[in-house]
Amino acid sequence: MSNPRIAILGFAIESNRFAPVSTRADFVSRAYLAGDALLSDARAPAPAMTPEIPAFVRRMDAGGQWQPVPILFANAESGGPVDHAFFMETLVVLERELRAALPLDAVYICEHGAAITTEEDDPDGLVFGMVRSVVGSSVPIVATVDLHANVSDRMVDAVDALISYRRNPHTDMAERGTDAADVLIELMQGARFCVAHLRMPVCAPPTQLLTAPGTGPYADMIEQAEALADPRIVNISVVGGFAFGDTPKNGMTVIVTTRGDADFARQTAHDLVMPAWTGRAAFTPELTSLDEAVALAKAAGEDRELPPVLLADVADNPGGGGRGNTPFLLQALLRGGVRDAVLGVVTDPELSAQAHALGVGAEFTAHFNRGESTVYSEAFIAPATVLRLHAGQGVGRRGQLAGCSFNLGPSALLQVGGVKVVVITNRHQCHEPAFFEMFGIEIAQARTVAVKSRGHFRAAFDEFFAPAQIFSIDAPGLTSPVLSRFDFQRLPRPVVPLDAMTDWTPHIRLLRKHGTPQ
Template identity: 30%
Template sequence: MKTVLFAGLYHETHSFLSDPTGLAAFKATAFNVGEAAIANNLGNGSPSDGFLSTALSRGWTVLPTIQMAAMPSGPVEDEAIRVFEGTFFEALEREAERIDGIFLILHGAMVSETSDDVEGQVLARIRAVLERKGLVVPVVGVLDLHANVSQAMVDNSTLLCAYRENPHTDARETAVRAAIHLDELMSGTDVVQVHRPTRYVLPPTGVGSMNEPMRSVLAAARRIEAADPDIAGINVMAGYAYSDIADCGFSFNCSTRGPVAIASAYLDELVEVLEANLAAGYPQENTLDEALRQADALPDGAGPILLIEPADNIGGGTPGDATDLLGPLLATGRSGIVAALNDPEAVEECRAAGIGSEITLRIGAKVDRHHGAPITFSGRVKNTTDGRFELELKNSHLASMIGTSADMGASAVVENEQAVILLTSKKMPPMDLGQLHSQGVRPEEARYVVVKAAVSHKDAYDPIARASFYVDTAGLCTSNLVRLPYRKLTGKRLSL
């Protein structure tokens, strides 16, 4: 019987957001210590569930330590890192001599107040503990496709295994695949990891797995794996563009049982494929006027027009309260609009007024000065709820972050002759239609749906849409990366 130490530390950090991510943000999303890390994850469709289900089916003894996750947001406060490290390393010191492996659910783009490479820091400390004790124990980590991978992460792990789909419909599956690799490593298989950073930083809108350049690069990686049995796996990591760190950007990683030189040559090939398709990784977006003109020219058809607002991509960390699209759209006088805004103050006003009340609100753009200005909206309070819902897509991008149960906090729906607006107390990425359906909102029946996302919405929203248009607006998840005040991306390329 094999014994595996298990932990999770998951956060995608946006360096330019002013609000830090404290311990409370983790406790609001996922904070499980000891046996709770099993009880609260097993069966929830997350990567943690993928590992735990595989481990238990193989008869392993799982020693849970701590599992923490928070929604994408600003730099993580050191207190949260200290809490994780205190619990995890106490368990590692205590259990090191009896474990056969270590399994970690990570993101790969986590930045704290004092560290640009939290995952590399944790992995280095794990290796130091094992070496001090004279132990050789495989360390396997699951990474998000948007990981900014450092050499320290590679040097101090045995095998890293990244998602292959964006949206992340394969997150749980990736953890299963990683657990199988861990089984092989615990049984004596040896692998070496080869890492290849690149100088390219691509916006989230440019790294969907069904579009170039990701489509060609991922296909080439799968061909190499199929042709060479020595290759345990190739990770194609798109990177997370909003982390202002030296390791930001697109990278490759190959785990091989064979010659390192051959693995390195494969990564050279993949860099060439990326460069041949690079132009598609920097997509051009419409102004709102351009998007509406194109929408007006479409033939009649069923389904809404999606107006995609990547600059306020909640899944990328922004506040979810930008008004730079919604305000001008309402000003056109158009109707049939559905939108969602994160605005706890407005929610409380609606709850105080009560369902059926007529109310005038100042909504949106309250977190910072980067996402527009508050707009006035007068309408009727249609609904108020606790904001909890079950995901309709059980393997969705959102499930990779939080499992299959979601909590938007206290929520309210307001409507007038132009629009139906969902107001939430906690920002929630638009990755599942259950978000709106649970609040009595039918996006399928709208003329226009404002979607605060880059790619992660596609599995949920594309099937109901007549067409979609990306709109260039104000916000810190802009696809035009040259607008952002980077300081640490020496030698990196942000545009064509």
């Protein structure tokens, strides 16, 4: 097909049922890009949006003449359920602009896939279904989602191919955007696909969904899928899911897309899930207690013959809806007299503003979480000194944020006891060394580094810390891997690891998809 018209759109957020509501402001502060602004950002040297759309555009640009039709891309840091009125307003805009763009030859949808609203458990399905209803049955639609998506039948039914990330930490987002372009091109040439889709009764905490070889049954599934070098395979997506969404569509999901071979798709899906089901005990996390974490940090600070340690505050991960401001790990380090430690990033706009008003060198009483009423975000005070100030803007250099711009808002480096604490304004998980380095901190010289992040830091801090030096800490928070601490209401039960299960028979849905040559 020559010069195809391809629409680009998406509504991307990972929603934690137990976190405060996400609003329009949360999207506008990260990425709410419509029309030409969407395309301009996708082609910028350091985009603000996630890497999938820029990679999709690059691949299509390299393939020859095409007409990109940018609709709207809305993206926010993981948070609580989206304000339903705002979502519905956005859905209206998406539909209006999509209809105005007709006729179209194809559509690319870039979503996270684990959104919920204050009234709707499957807004991603509503977006996918709306797109299909607008463009009709013959126009190819391909969607990319995070491997933490909660995939509904409605999502799979509405698109011709659904492609998820394969890496956790998510270092392959650009590759999946490229895949989406290639699959759309194949569909526009008239390809016929068969999709096998099944959901497992597994809602693993995110700490158990790493994909480095040898890290567990989920990693094994990804490795097994990638080893299947068969020309019949278009894509295999092994979607781990996001337990904190607490929806009826929760559950680890496998989607095998083949070039028309239904039996092969079905058998491949079955063969992928059974070893993981057998090894399901590994979906229960093993964590390091606060007392153990303090002992590790104190020893590292006192004995330089020991390797330094990285403490991950996985229960307060803004990348999973945490507020980035729980005090428990910092308080434990202070009580234990830990030295030569750095901790970040703590989201506290009021404290950052106070530090900026006082200036570098000021000694003051720092009020953490002043006026904060969110669960787990307990207020406390401590003597502090302002060491450095920063506007909070930069470009990531490693891991998931490499080459992407970020904006933490006015930020400050405080000395609190033996701990240097990075305080920011705009909530963000700490998965980028630049968040420390912009204050002149040499990470390699720190004896203890503590990050408010669940796992994405691993792809960026690996130049400083080997896996054996990294410890996931068991502290209170909205993203605690101990799922029994949450009052789940909508999860399908029984489900691993919350329930003891011995038997399960896979139910595999088969769907046929086809493109229509233009």
